[in-house]
Each structure stands twice: as C-alpha cells, then as structure tokens.
Amino acid sequence: MNTPTPRAKRHAQTLWSWFWILAGVLYFVVPLIATFDFSLRAKKDVLTFLAYERIFTDAAFWRTFSFSLQMAFFAIVVSILLVVPTAYWIRLKLPRLRPMVEFVSMLPFVVPAIVLVFGLIRVFSGPPFRLTNTFAGTNVLLVAGYVVLALPYTYRAVDTGLGAIDVRTLTEAAQSLGAGWGTIMFKIIFPNLRVAILSGAFLTLATVIGEYTLATFIVGNKAFGPYMSLIGQNRTYESSSLAIISFLLTWAFMGLIQIFNRGRAEGHLAGAR
Amino acid sequence: MSFLTLVDISKTFGATVAVADFNLDIEKGEFVSFLGPSGCGKTTTLRMIAGFELPTTGNITLDGADITFQPSNQRNVGMVFQAYALFPNMTVAQNIGFGLQVRKTPPAEVRRRVDEMLTLIHLEEFASRYPYQMSGGQQQRVALARALAIQPRVLLLDEPLSALDAKIRVELRLEIRRIQQTLGITTVYVTHDQEEALSLSDRVVVMSRGRMEQVGTPYEIYNYPTTEFVASFVGQLNLLPIANLDRDARSCTLAGQPIRFEHSGDRPISDTPRLAIRPEEFWLGDGQERNLLRGRVETLIFLGAIIRVRVDIGDGVLISADLFNARSLNLPRVGDEVLVSFPVHACWLI
Numbered sequence: 001m002n003t004p005t006p007r008a009k010r011h012a013q014t015l016w017s018w019f020w021i022l023a024g025v026l027y028f029v030v031p032l033i034a035t036f037d038f039s040l041r042a043k044k045d046v047l048t049f050l051a052y053e054r055i056f057t058d059a060a061f062w063r064t065f066s067f068s069l070q071m072a073f074f075a076i077v078v079s080i081l082l083v084v085p086t087a088y089w090i091r092l093k094l095p096r097l098r099p100m101v102e103f104v105s106m107l108p109f110v111v112p113a114i115v116l117v118f119g120l121i122r123v124f125s126g127p128p129f130r131l132t133n134t135f136a137g138t139n140v141l142l143v144a145g146y147v148v149l150a151l152p153y154t155y156r157a158v159d160t161g162l163g164a165i166d167v168r169t170l171t172e173a174a175q176s177l178g179a180g181w182g183t184i185m186f187k188i189i190f191p192n193l194r195v196a197i198l199s200g201a202f203l204t205l206a207t208v209i210g211e212y213t214l215a216t217f218i219v220g221n222k223a224f225g226p227y228m229s230l231i232g233q234n235r236t237y238e239s240s241s242l243a244i245i246s247f248l249l250t251w252a253f254m255g256l257i258q259i260f261n262r263g264r265a266e267g268h269l270a271g272a273r
Numbered sequence: 274m275s276f277l278t279l280v281d282i283s284k285t286f287g288a289t290v291a292v293a294d295f296n297l298d299i300e301k302g303e304f305v306s307f308l309g310p311s312g313c314g315k316t317t318t319l320r321m322i323a324g325f326e327l328p329t330t331g332n333i334t335l336d337g338a339d340i341t342f343q344p345s346n347q348r349n350v351g352m353v354f355q356a357y358a359l360f361p362n363m364t365v366a367q368n369i370g371f372g373l374q375v376r377k378t379p380p381a382e383v384r385r386r387v388d389e390m391l392t393l394i395h396l397e398e399f400a401s402r403y404p405y406q407m408s409g410g411q412q413q414r415v416a417l418a419r420a421l422a423i424q425p426r427v428l429l430l431d432e433p434l435s436a437l438d439a440k441i442r443v444e445l446r447l448e449i450r451r452i453q454q455t456l457g458i459t460t461v462y463v464t465h466d467q468e469e470a471l472s473l474s475d476r477v478v479v480m481s482r483g484r485m486e487q488v489g490t491p492y493e494i495y496n497y498p499t500t501e502f503v504a505s506f507v508g509q510l511n512l513l514p515i516a517n518l519d520r521d522a523r524s525c526t527l528a529g530q531p532i533r534f535e536h537s538g539d540r541p542i543s544d545t546p547r548l549a550i551r552p553e554e555f556w557l558g559d560g561q562e563r564n565l566l567r568g569r570v571e572t573l574i575f576l577g578a579i580i581r582v583r584v585d586i587g588d589g590v591l592i593s594a595d596l597f598n599a600r601s602l603n604l605p606r607v608g609d610e611v612l613v614s615f616p617v618h619a620c621w622l623i
Contacts, residue, residue, distance in 0.1 A: 166356055172325055173358035173416075175345040177372030177423060187371075191362040 032247065039240035051237035055245065060227055068215070068224035071139065072208035075146035076201045079154040082147065084197065087158045088189055091167045098159075105155035108148055113213035120145055121217065138219050145214040150207055154200035161196025195260050202253040210246055274337060276301035276459055277322070277427055282331035284317050284483075291317040292483045295331070299461065304453055306462040306470035309480035310506070315463045318480075319429050322461060324348050335426060351420030355432040357412040359404040365415050366391070366400040372423035390418035393452060410441040417449065421456065428453070428460045434469065446473060467507050471495060479503045501623045504549055511592050512623065513548045528587040532564050535618045546622045552581065554619035555594030557605065563614040566592070570605045580604065584613055 004012070042050040055061050090097055108116070124131040124141055131137035170192070174184045190197070215223035221230060228246065232239040275298035282295040292314040299305050307315035320326040322333060324345030332341040340348055359368050369390050370383045378386070391397045394414040404412055413433055420428060430449070434442040450473050453460050464470050470477045471491040479486040479494060479502070487494060487503045498504035505512065515525040515532070524533050527548060534548065559565050568586035575598075582594045582605070594613055596602060605611050 165361065166358065169354050169356050169358040170360065172323070172345070173352065173354060173360075173419075174371070175325070176323060176348075176350060176352035176429075177419070178346050178349070178375040179371075180346055183375060188360055188362075192360070194362075 032244075035240050036244050039237055039244055042237040051241040052245070054235075055231075055238050055241050060221075064222065064224040064227035065209075067219075067222050068209050068211075071142055071146060071223065072205045074143045075150060075208055076204050078143060078147050079150055079200065079204060080158075080197055083151070083154045083158050083200070084190065084193060085185065087155060087162055088167065088185070091159075091162050092171060102155070102159070105151050108151055113149065113211075116145060116148060117214050117217045120214075132218075142214060142218045142223075145218065146204070146208050146211065149211065149214065150200075150204035153203035153207065157196045157200035157203065158193060161193040161199075164196075165192050198260050199257045202257050206250045206253045209249060275299060276303075276336055277461075278334045279318070279322070280331050280334075282318065282321060282328045282333065284314070284321060284326060285329045290483050292321075292328075295485060297478060297485070297488065299459060301459055302457045304450070304460045304462065304473060304475045306464055306474040306477045307480055308464055308467060308470040308477050308507070309486075310465055312482075313480040314483040315465075315478075315480050316431055319431055319461060319463045322427065323350055323352050323429050349423065349426050351423060351425030351428045353413070353416050353420050353428070353430045353433045355435050357404070357409070357416045357436075359412055359416055359419070361404055364401050364403055365396065365407070368404070368415055369419045369422050371419065376423070386422055390422050393421070393455075394418045394448070408441075409437050410445055413437065413445060414448065417452065421452070421458070426459070428458050430460065430462045432463055432465070434464075434466070442469075449473065471507070479506065481506070504623060509552045509593065509595070511548075511550045511552060513550070513590055513592065515546060515548050515622075518546060518622075527566070528590040530566050530586065532620070533617045534620045534622060548620055549623045550592070550615055550620045552593045552595035554615045555592070555596075555613050556615075557582075557594070557596065557603075557611055557613060559612055559614045562617050564617060564620070566613045568592070568611060568613060570607050570609045570611055573604065573607060582611075584611060586613075 039051050040047045040049065042048055042054075086101070090101055120141055121132060123129070124137075125133075131141045167189075170188055171184055174188050179187070210225055210228065211223070212225035212229055215225045216229075221227060228239075228242050231242050277299040279295055279297045282292060283290070284292040295314075295318060297305075307318060309315050317326060321328050324340070324343060328341060332339055334340065335348070335350075360371065363371065366387050369387045373383045373386055387400070388397075391400055394417060396411060396414060396418075399407065399411065399415075404415070407415070413436075417430075417433070433449070434445055437445065446469055449462075462470070462473060471494070474491055476488060477491055477494045478488050481502045487499050489497070494503065494507055498507060501512070504510050513527055515527050516529075518525040523535065524531065525548065526532060532548065566584075566586045568584040570582060571585045571591060572583045574581040574583070578598055579595045580598050580602070582596060584592050584594060586592055592613065596604075
C-alpha cells in the first residue's frame with residue numbers, strides 16, 4: 001500500500017481546514033440569511049422591506065428603543081463612576097483583593113437575572129427605599145440592575161485597561177508633580193482608560209438594549225427587550241426584521257470597539273519601535 | 274544646618290527590615306548617590322524622601338522643615354522613575370507643563386517654562402510628540418524636564434538609566450550631571466551601577482541589607498573602602514588568604530611568598546584577615562617598593578581597553594591582574610611563568 005507523500009498530506013490538511021471554516025460560516029450565516037429572507041416576505045410572492053417599514057413607523061419601537069438607550073446611558077455612567085475608581089484603588093492599594101473582586105464581578109453570570117430582579121423588587125418595594133412605587137423609582141431600580149448585569153463586562157474591560165498602564169508609577173509621578181486624587185483620576189487615569197471604558201460601555205449598551213427579564217418585571221413594556229418579545233409573539237414578519245435590526249445594532253457596537261482597539265494597538269506598535 | 278537631613282530612619286515591611294539606622298546630611302546643590310545591590314533599601318529610602326513611603330522610625334527635614342508626614346504632592350520634590358512614567362495621553366509639552374498646570378501657573382508662564390525645559394534637554398522639535406513616538410532615551414530626558422519644570426527643592430532619580438542601552442546610558446549620564454550642575458539642584462540618585470555612582474556624584478552612600486556601609490566621595494569609596502562589602506562591591510578586588518601575619522612588621526606571606534603592606538583600613542581586621550588588592554595595581558615584572566609574586570598564567574580575558582590576566586601563584590591561589598591594552602604590550606601566553614608585582618602601599622588587610 002502506498003503511503004501519502006508530504007505534499008499530498010499537506011493538500012489534505014488544507015482541504016480539511018477549508019471544510020471546517022465553511023461549516024462554521026454556514027452554521028452562523030444560514031440562520032441569519034433565513035431570518036433576513038423571511039423578514040422580506042411580508043407580502044405574498046414579493047420580496048419587500050414592508051416589515052421593516054412597519055417597525056420603523058411604529059411609535060412603540062422608537063419609544064421603547066429611546067427608553068432603553070436612556071437606561072443604557074445612565075447604566076454606563078454609573079458603571080464607569082463605580083468601577084473605574086474601585087478597580088484603580090484595588091490595583092494601587094489592595095492588589096491582594098483582586099481575585100476576590102474578580103469573583104464578585106462574575107456573580108451576575110452565576111446568579112440568574114430572575115433571581116436578581118425578585119431580590120431587587122423585594123428589597124426596594126418597602127421601607128426605607130420604596131422605589132417600586134414611582135416611575136422614577138423603577139427607572140432607578142432598572143439602572144441599578146443593569147449596572148449589576150454589566151459588571152462582568154465593565155470590570156473586566158477596565159481592569160484589563162489598568163493592566164496595560166503602569167498605574168502605580170503614573171500615580172506617583174503625578175503626585176510628585178503636585179497632583180491630588182481628583183486630578184490623577186480625571187487627567188491621568190480616565191484618559192488613559194478611554195479605550196477600555198468605551199469597550200465596557202459598548203458591551204453594556206449591547207447587553208441593556210436587548211435585556212428582557214429585569215425590564216419586564218421592573219418597568220414592563222416601556223423597554224425595548226419586552227417590546228421585541230411582544231412583537232415576536234404577535235407579528236411574524238416584523239419579529240424577524242426586529243431580530244435582524246437588533247443583530248445589526250449589536251454588530252455595530254462590536255465594530256466600534258474594534259475600531260477604537262485598532263487605534264490603541266497602532267499606538268503601542270509605534271511605541272515599540 | 275544641612276538642606277536635606279535623614280535622622281534615624283528605618284522602614285520595616287512586616288518582619289522584613291528594608292532600611293535601618295539611616296542617618297544622612299545632604300548639602301544644598303549636592304549630588305548624592307545611593308549605591309547598592311537589589312534589595313539593599315536604596316529605593317525605599319528614596320521613596321521615603323519622596324513621600325511615597327512613611328518611615329517606621331525617624332524623621333526627614335528639608336530646608337529646616339520636618340516633611341516626614343507631609344503628603345508627597347505637597348513636598349515640591351521632583352522624581353524621575355526607571356520606567357519614565359510619562360503620561361501616555363499627553364504630548365511632550367503637556368507632560369512637561371503638567372506640574373505647572375496643577376499649580377495653576379498662568380498659561381503664558383507654562384509655555385515659557387516648557388520651552389526653557391525643552392531647550393535644556395535639547396528636544397525643542399519634539400514638543401508635540403507623544404511618548405510612544407519617542408525612544409527610551411528621549412522619553413527619559415522628557416521625564417527629567419518634567420521633574421525640573423516645577424523647580425523642585427530636591428530632584429530624586431530612581432535608577433533612571435537602567436532601562437536604556439549602554440551607549441545612551443553614558444550619554445544621558447553626562448547630560449544629567451550637566452543639567453544638575455547648571456541648575457545647582459540638590460539631587461539624590463539611586464543606582465546599582467557603580468560606574469554611574471562614581472562618575473556622577475559628589476558623595477556616594479554605599480548600602481547593603483538596609484544599612485549604610487560607607488559614605489564618602491567617589492575617590493574615598495574606591496580607594497579607601499572601610500568594609501569588605503564596599504571593597505568588593507565597588508570595583509574589582511582580589512581578596513587573598515594570607516599566613517604568618519606580623520602586624521608590627523606589617524608583613525605576611527601569600528601562597529608562601531613574602532608580602533609587605535602599609536595600611537589596614539580604618540575598621541578592625543577580621544579574625545581571618547585577607548589581603549585586598551585592586552587588579553589594576555598589578556603589573557608584569559618587578560620594580561622598587563613593590564611586592565613580587567611568581568606564578569603561572571591560567572587565563573587571559575580580553576575586555577577591550579583592559580586585558581585581565583589570571584595568575585596561579587601556588588597553593589590554589591589565583592590573582593586577577595588588569596593590564597591596559599596597548600599595541601606595545603608584551604602579553605604572556607597561557608601556561609607561561611610570570612613575575613607579577615604591586616606597590617606596597619596598594620594592598621591592605623580586611
């Protein structure tokens with residue numbers, strides 16, 4: 001029996017590589033194409049963007065989307081103000097606590113959102129914090145819940161960003177030049193974490209926009225997640241178009257992260273010369 | 274009264290003693306180096322002067338005022354770090370002007386001072402560059418300018434040249450000394466590189482295991498080391514076992530060969546004294562008022578300007594002799610019998 005030559009072996013390996021790449025692409029792309037194709041069939045025997053038109057002319061779409069955008073904005077601001085100083089202080093003064101804080105930051109992956117939302121409602125529906133009784137109160141509660149949900153993403157992004165700069169030396173350099181903690185935070189730490197903060201912010205945005213559980217139980221159909229679910233239950237073609245819109249939005253956020261990260265990588269390469 | 278004074282300073286981290294019994298007076302405009310191996314406490318001492326570490330005991334006074342407990346951002350002490358520590362989000366000009374802006378200096382004055390500093394470090398055309406667009410040597414010059422821009426009372430440098438390659442290190446060393454002398458600024462410099470310490474400093478503090486071993490001018494430290502540690506850490510040193518010691522006659526034998534010596538240092542000699550001789554004190558051949566040793570060449574090591582000859586003088590005793598490399602030098606070969614001599618005044622007992 002003839003043994004295959006090295007050239008034939010290499011050829012077979014290349015073919016297998018392409019086979020698996022193709023299989024992977026088909027696995028991810030076929031459902032998307034199918035969904036997109038289905039979303040274009042709102043009229044019989046005609047390909048049309050009618051489902052998209054209905055979505056974009058639906059007032060509820062814009063109302064829920066803008067509400068979720070606002071909630072995401074506040075969640076991002078609170079997350080940054082909470083996570084950046086905490087992660088910075090842990091890196092600077094309490095490095096031994098880092099594994100513990102990392103563990104805590106991962107808890108939202110372990111504790112289901114349904115448990116979190118019932119816990120929030122139970123604690124904040126009675127004294128001393130009656131937050132569930134007013135619209136403003138429920139909005140605050142929703143933002144707080146989103147901050148918890150986004151914690152793994154924001155903490156990890158910020159901590160990675162802090163790892164890329166020499167936090168201790170930069171802090172000491174600023175101190176030796178007369179800077180206080182406020183100046184150090186807002187003129188040194190925040191600007192140098194710009195990319196990390198943006199990464200965390202976009203991930204938070206992507207999470208919050210489609211979030212269903214917290215939104216349903218705290219604010220009901222005011223948010224975009226429950227709106228998407230409602231459409232999915234009642235309007236066949238519009239739900240597919242909404243899935244495609246949501247998908248494109250998420251990818252747009254991911255694309256923005258890539259663009260900012262590329263800028264940083266080029267800067268570092270230049271520094272390495 | 275001295276400008277900067279450290280009195281009975283000690284620092285412990287848990288059970289580890291980083292610095293102990295540290296006392297030092299530094300005059301205004303003086304350049305003092307802390308020299309020692311890793312972990313000897315030199316950086317910890319510098320960080321206590323900067324205010325980044327609090328001494329466990331003792332106090333620090335600067336220009337007559339006790340600064341022991343003063344926060345680092347209120348001391349007006351400039352610091353240059355080994356890792357440059359330039360702010361990556363700022364241009365060179367912004368980095369240099371940062372300390373002045375923190376002090377709410379008028380913008381026109383900031384610009385004037387930044388230009389002055391850029392001229393001082395010869396980087397006028399780099400004002401709008403970012404740190405990542407510059408070489409290590411250029412970044413460290415900017416770090417120096419940034420520390421000097423605030424007109425600090427003391428300039429502290431923590432191994433500022435360690436991350437640079439050899440050629441740049443020598444260039445920047447001269448630059449630092451030139452700038453220090455131009456401005457007459459009191460400077461404390463931490464290094465483990467003896468050549469740096471000896472070439473830059475008015476005085477050198479040699480440290481080991483958290484303690485001061487010796488304080489003196491570079492000439493004193495090199496030529497009159499008071500401890501075995503200083504003698505062996507600063508420069509190369511032959512430490513050779515002796516016998517038949519006669520202190521009164523100032524004589525002994527080395528590998529069975531008679532030796533005379535003149536001084537034995539300022540400190541008590543140990544119970545098992547050894548003869549200390551710098552390698553550069555040897556020459557091949559004999560001469561007047563010189564000790565003479567016979568031996569066999571074991572190795573020749575070419576070091577560029579210097580050729581190190583290791584000679585076996587018997588009883589398993591090896592000596593290292595440094596000879597200046599010159600075309601006229603008549604070098605022996607490995608295995609040759611040679612006569613090696615050194616001046617009577619050039620050796621001492623430790």
